[in-house]
Amino acid sequence: MKTARAMRGAAARRSGRRGEVLAALWLMAKGYRILGFRLRTPQAEIDLLAIRGRTLAVVEVKRRTDLLTALETVSLDQRERLRRAAAAVAAQRPALAGASVRLDLMALAPGRLPMHIPDAWKGA
Template identity: 60%
Template sequence: MKPGRPERPWRVGLGTRARREGRTAEWVAALFLMSRGYRILGFRLKAAGGEIDLLARRGRVLAVVEVKRRATLDAALVALKPAQQARLLAAGRAVARGRPGLAGLALRLDMVALAPGRWPRHIRGLRSRD
């Protein structure tokens, strides 16, 4: 808590719930990708440029996967902005440089969109538009 600010315990509860839901969404996305032949190499990887929700590999493709969970699938699909896409690609390049076993793989930015009551949607090969 910052000095001079009243304590707001309800905000702490919201943050805790959001983190828990985010981690659950990442596991759902990972299981979904694994059912489609991807091997999950890491969760919540911190790298120059940002945090990668999932790092996955399938064949010669190294996928930086952003997981978005929203109230509707449409809202999740538009939640990944161009600036974040560029940061995630930079983070993916940094991680790949630091792991010799990933050299020579084609880096790709993917997204798994999640919404209650809907099947996950995997969008492959997003392109940064900035």
């Protein structure tokens, strides 16, 4: 029998995957093309990698009760790792040469529409 902790972890992973799918659908409705889900790189795991025009968006998906909490959840160190991961992925894909890289946040909260914040940590 699974322990309570293992069951909570499994439920959190399922919830995270559902959130990422919802975020991807939301972005596609806004004209983004999804290039990858949960891309594992030596630097970091990218929740969603999407492109629109010449902008490559590294999208961090957070399910929280409010936007401020979602923004604060992603540390400066994690943002730097995500930037390095995006640069590494872009360098491996010739079609992405010259694309500008941006860190976006997709905040999901119970009973609310998803909130996409392009360049969420600009200047931070």
